[in-house]
Amino acid sequence: MRFALNESLIFIVSLFLFQSSNGSDLISKNCKEASNRDPGIMYDFCVACLEEASSKLHPPPTNLEDLLGILITISKNNATNVLSIISKLSKDKSLDKFALLTLQECSRLYDQSVFFLDQIAGTLKSKVFDYVGMDLSGIGTFARVCNEDLSSKWRGGISPLSKEYQIFDQLIWISHVFFEIITKT
DSSP, X not given: OHHHHHHHHHHHHHHHHXXXXXXXXXXXXXXXXXXXXXXXXXXXXXXXXXXXXXXXXXXXXXXXXXXXXXXXXXXXXXXXXXXXXXHHHHTOTTOOHHHXXXXXXXXXXXXXXXXXXXXXXXXXXXXXXXXXXXXXXXXXXXXXXXXXXXXXXXXXXXXXXXXHHHHHHHHHHHHHHHHXXXXXX
16 A cells, blocks of 8 residues: 555656646747747746746646747736836926826836737637737837837936836747747748
8 A cells, every 4th residue: 555655646746747847848948949030039038937927827838829828918917017117107206297298108008018918818818810910019119119218208318117128028029929939920
């Protein structure tokens, strides 16, 4: 009996380790392919954010579509966080009218990004990919416009959202390249 219990335990632990390494291999392989397709994609960033997010998922991701879904969720959470930062920045009484107007425009653009990311998430579930690539490109443009406009209007010429923009831009671009791999475009 004791022998059978140990065999069962070893089987369960082996299965868990296989699934963990399989998920990690899936992430590593696809992040490598994405960074090979586009040198602007940071391999280490891709692996780190996907491993962090997928470690909390049960069942773990099993294919590239799952990884794209994870990236869309991370991107939406990131955009929501940016909206919170914009709201806090907008309360600064020392800002001039142009900086405030630019923050309002950025808020509108990130709101649209969240809307499109919700649409993309639904589209991925239905497997109808008609506008996903175009929507991801638009979302990337929204973020870039916001960051450039804020940089031109902000004290010191540096957007207060530069760090958040870089993260968001990387997430969206990895998503875009994963989508291209899935659709073989």
